[in-house]
Amino acid sequence: MKAKMKVFGLFLLLLCLAAPAFAGGRGDTGGSAAPTGPVTIELWYGAAVTEAGPPPADWKVLQLIKDKLNIDLVLSALPSNESDQDVKINAAAAANTLPDLFMVRRPVWQNIARVGVIAPVDDLYARMPNRTKLQYDADSRGYTTINGKSYGLASPGAIAKNEGLLIRKDWLDKLGLAVPATTEELFTVMKAFTTQDPDGNGRADTYGYGAFIEITPPWEEGLGRRFDSIFGAWGVAGTWNLTRAGAGLNVRKPAYFDALSYVKRMVDERVIDPNWTSYSKDDFRAAWKQGRFGVMREQNAAYAAESNYAPFDKNFPSGQWIVVDPPKGPGGQQSVGVYIQSYRIYAVSTKAMNAGKGPAIARLLEWMSSDEGYFLLGWGERGVNYVLGPDGAPTVTGIPDESRGFTKPGMQPFTQLRNMVYYNSEVELLARYPTYKAPTSGKTMSALTTLFDMQGRAWTPNIGADALPSPNADLKRFYEQGVVEFVTGSRQLTRENWNAWVAEFDRLGGAEWEKAGIADAEVNGYIR
Numbered sequence: 001m002k003a004k005m006k007v008f009g010l011f012l013l014l015l016c017l018a019a020p021a022f023a024g025g026r027g028d029t030g031g032s033a034a035p036t037g038p039v040t041i042e043l044w045y046g047a048a049v050t051e052a053g054p055p056p057a058d059w060k061v062l063q064l065i066k067d068k069l070n071i072d073l074v075l076s077a078l079p080s081n082e083s084d085q086d087v088k089i090n091a092a093a094a095a096n097t098l099p100d101l102f103m104v105r106r107p108v109w110q111n112i113a114r115v116g117v118i119a120p121v122d123d124l125y126a127r128m129p130n131r132t133k134l135q136y137d138a139d140s141r142g143y144t145t146i147n148g149k150s151y152g153l154a155s156p157g158a159i160a161k162n163e164g165l166l167i168r169k170d171w172l173d174k175l176g177l178a179v180p181a182t183t184e185e186l187f188t189v190m191k192a193f194t195t196q197d198p199d200g201n202g203r204a205d206t207y208g209y210g211a212f213i214e215i216t217p218p219w220e221e222g223l224g225r226r227f228d229s230i231f232g233a234w235g236v237a238g239t240w241n242l243t244r245a246g247a248g249l250n251v252r253k254p255a256y257f258d259a260l261s262y263v264k265r266m267v268d269e270r271v272i273d274p275n276w277t278s279y280s281k282d283d284f285r286a287a288w289k290q291g292r293f294g295v296m297r298e299q300n301a302a303y304a305a306e307s308n309y310a311p312f313d314k315n316f317p318s319g320q321w322i323v324v325d326p327p328k329g330p331g332g333q334q335s336v337g338v339y340i341q342s343y344r345i346y347a348v349s350t351k352a353m354n355a356g357k358g359p360a361i362a363r364l365l366e367w368m369s370s371d372e373g374y375f376l377l378g379w380g381e382r383g384v385n386y387v388l389g390p391d392g393a394p395t396v397t398g399i400p401d402e403s404r405g406f407t408k409p410g411m412q413p414f415t416q417l418r419n420m421v422y423y424n425s426e427v428e429l430l431a432r433y434p435t436y437k438a439p440t441s442g443k444t445m446s447a448l449t450t451l452f453d454m455q456g457r458a459w460t461p462n463i464g465a466d467a468l469p470s471p472n473a474d475l476k477r478f479y480e481q482g483v484v485e486f487v488t489g490s491r492q493l494t495r496e497n498w499n500a501w502v503a504e505f506d507r508l509g510g511a512e513w514e515k516a517g518i519a520d521a522e523v524n525g526y527i528r
Contacts, residue, residue, distance in 0.1 A: 039360040040072040041352075044089075044102035046344070048419050049307070050080030051282050052412035059414065061376060069363050077416065078103060081280055082216060093117045100352035101361055104152070107217055107470045109144070109345050113151040119353035120149040127359060128366035135369065135423050143343050143467070153365070156423045157342035164336055164454030165229045165327075166303060168294035169320040171198035179324050183233050183262060186295070186327045190271035193294040199316075208271035210293030212279035213484070217476065218517075219340060219465035221250060222483035226284075226297050227263060228337025232460060233329030234259040238338030240465045240517060247527050249514045251479065251505070257498050258330075264487040277484060291316055297336070300454055304447040306436050307409040317441040323453045336454070338462035344419060368421050378418045379406045379431060385414070386431070393430035407434065464526030468517045475509045 047054070054077050055061070065073050076099070078085045086108050092098045093112045104112070112118055125132045125141075135155045144152035172179065172189070175196055180186040190208025192198070198206055211226035221231065221239045228237045235241075236250035236259055250256050266272045273293050275283070288296055289311040302308050303321065312319060328334045348361055367373045379386045379394040385406040386394035396405030406415060422428050433448030471479065482501055485491040491501070502510070521527045 038066060038070050038072045039357055040074060041101060041357060041360060041364060042074045042076070042099035044076050044078050044099045045417055046085075046103040046419055047077045047080065047416050049412045049416065051285070052409070052416065055413050055416055060381075064376075065364065065367070069360070069367055071360055071364055073364070075417075080282060082214070096351065098349040098351065100357055101346055101348055101364075104345050104347050105216070106143075106343075106345060106466060109152055109347060110470070112347070113146055117350055118151055118347040119350040119358075120151055121153055121348055121358075122150050124153070124348075124358060124362045124365075125150075127362035128369070131366050131369035139341075140343060144345060152345040152347045154343035154345050155420070157344040159424055159451065160339045160341060161336070161455040161457075161459050162301075162451055163225070163297055163299045164323045164450070164457060165295070165297050165325070166321045167324050168193070168198065169322045170316075170318060171294045174198055174200065179322075180327055181325070183230070183327045183329050187262075187265070187271070190266065190295060191269065194271045198294060199291055206291065207273040207293040208295055209266060210273045210284060210288055210296045211276045212281060212284040213277065213480075214281065215480065216466070218468050218470040219338065219462055222480045223263065223487070225337055229297050229326040229335070230263060231256070231259045232335025232337055232458075233327050233333055234262075235329070235331070235333040235335075237335050237460050238462050238465060240462060240468060240521070242462055242465060242521055242527050244527055247518050247521065249510065249517070251483075252502060252510065252514060257493075257495065260483060260486060260498075261493060264489075264493050267487050267489070277488065288312070289315060291319070300451040301433065301447045304445055304450040305433065306407045306438075306445070307412060309438060309445055310409065310440075313438040313440045313443070320443075323450060323457070325457055334458045335460040336457050338460045338465065340462050340464070340466045342466065346420070365420075368417075374421050377421045378415060378428070380404075380411060380414050385411055389430075391430055393427045395431065395434060407436065461528075464521060468520055468526075469513065471513050472509055475505070475513060478505060478508055479510075 054075060062073055065071050079088060082105060086105060089098070089102065089104055089108050089112070093115065096117060098112075098117055109118075125136060136153065140154040140156075141150050143154045144150050167179065167189070171193055175192050175198055177189055177192060178185075180189045193206055193208040195204075197204070213224045214220075214226055215222070215224040217239070219239050220228075221237075223231075231237045231250070234255040236253055236256045239250060241248055241250055241253070246253070273279075273287065275287070279287065285302060285308070287293065288298070326334045326336045348358065352358070352361070368377060375382060375394065382388070384399065384401075385404055386396060387398050389395035389397065394406065396402060396407055399405055404411060422432075429448060433446060433451060435444060435446040435448075437443070438445050470476070482491070482505070486493045486498070486501075491497060518527070
């Protein structure tokens with residue numbers, strides 16, 4: 001906490017020093033004349049597969065970029081955990097050591113844009129016409145515009161509604177249970193998965209539900225998306241309600257207490273994997289592949305893509321996950337969770353722009369969106385890692401060595417930058433989610449079919465919630481720590497205690513945060 005406060009203090013100092021530069025458009029023209037010779041561009045990227053390693057030092061693409069674009073590209077992967085990403089970028093911004101080009105989440109981007117350490121990129125759009133046409137439409141530019149200037153390059157992000165509630169069908173069958181339709185039926189199933197040895201190994205080593213805390217503020221609430229299907233049963237999934245009848249913060253609604261009480265019951269009766277408060281994303285995914293729990297909310301490719309499903313298939317050839325409807329709550333409500341239309345922001349540091357690196361950055365990004373860069377970064381070497389199928393999409397069918405197919409785990413480091421070129425094209429969906437035979441069980445699997453199944457379930461639209469104001473640091477910490485303390489027993493969850501906590505939440509700025517969010521949502525037409 002002391003480290004975070006120190007970073008925050010440095011930010012206040014930077015704000016005072018850099019405000020004139022921001023107001024005057026510091027870095028507007030791309031800085032000084034472009035340097036001669038190779039241009040070094042340091043890139044902090046978001047890894048496509050966090051558990052895979054980075055591209056190797058002798059990766060052919062790096063030499064190609066140097067030879068063709070006159071750029072020395074220096075790569076560093078951001079941490080897999082979003083909060084760790086935020087800390088890293090905030091610290092670099094406070095120390096004025098940001099890299100030339102880097103991925104950044106919008107709440108952090110909003111802060112660092114205002115202190116002048118990232119540059120306007122308006123001049124870059126015209127320098128990369130093909131990429132701009134494919135990725136940077138009017139909505140994209142609007143997403144990163146402050147005071148009429150664009151301070152980031154926003155590419156289409158994750159596909160909407162690409163997660164779902166999954167359950168171990170083989171465990172249901174073994175215990176003679178039906179797919180649960182309500183929260184009470186779900187609890188019965190989770191209890192059985194915990195106490196009745198569904199994997200038949202004679203040990204008490206399974207749990208009903210698996211999760212970890214994954215929060216993307218300001219639109220995912222205090223326990224995060226992995227619990228959204230629970231909170232959705234009470235109509236309080238996500239941070240914000242953006243309906244005309246109920247606009248505001250869900251945590252301030254009476255139904256939130258009921259949903260939180262259900263989660264506490266899960267904890268008290270030990271039907272949830274007790275490691276949920278300490279799991280990272282990678283820990284969580286390792287756990288379900290090891291058969292630790294039987295109900296979870298997971299992303300389509302993280303579950304069903306060949307390289308991700310392979311460990312589970314090897315461990316449990318007879319195992320079977322299925323996508324199910326989210327449970328209905330006492331009032332008949334149900335939702336997998338909230339969804340938005342997201343963008344992935346890459347920002348250019350003011351230091352890089354003032355050093356004349358703007359044209360080289362544009363040149364790099366434009367090449368990434370050329371046919372050569374698009375397929376090379378997205379799928380690897382043609383004829384080695386893929387060939388083009390009859391539908392024009394990359395496929396591993398027909399390559400000389402199937403072990404080098406782009407879908408194989410060992411090939412993941414070579415496509416770690418694919419999130420910088422993908423824009424959810426038809427080619428990507430067909431190639432990204434190919435149908436395949438699971439190697440051990442022989443089951444036919446498809447992450448694309450899984451995606452369509454997940455998208456067809458009940459969801460809650462939350463368009464614009466990611467653009468609403470974030471809480472201040474003290475309020476955010478109070479909110480996120482508080483709900484965890486209530487469900488884990490550090491605070492006693494009673495109506496009286498909860499009402500007192502909400503009152504303290506308001507005193508720290510909760511009511512004002514809600515008021516500001518509603519006003520912002522009204523102005524931007526997010527409330528429907």
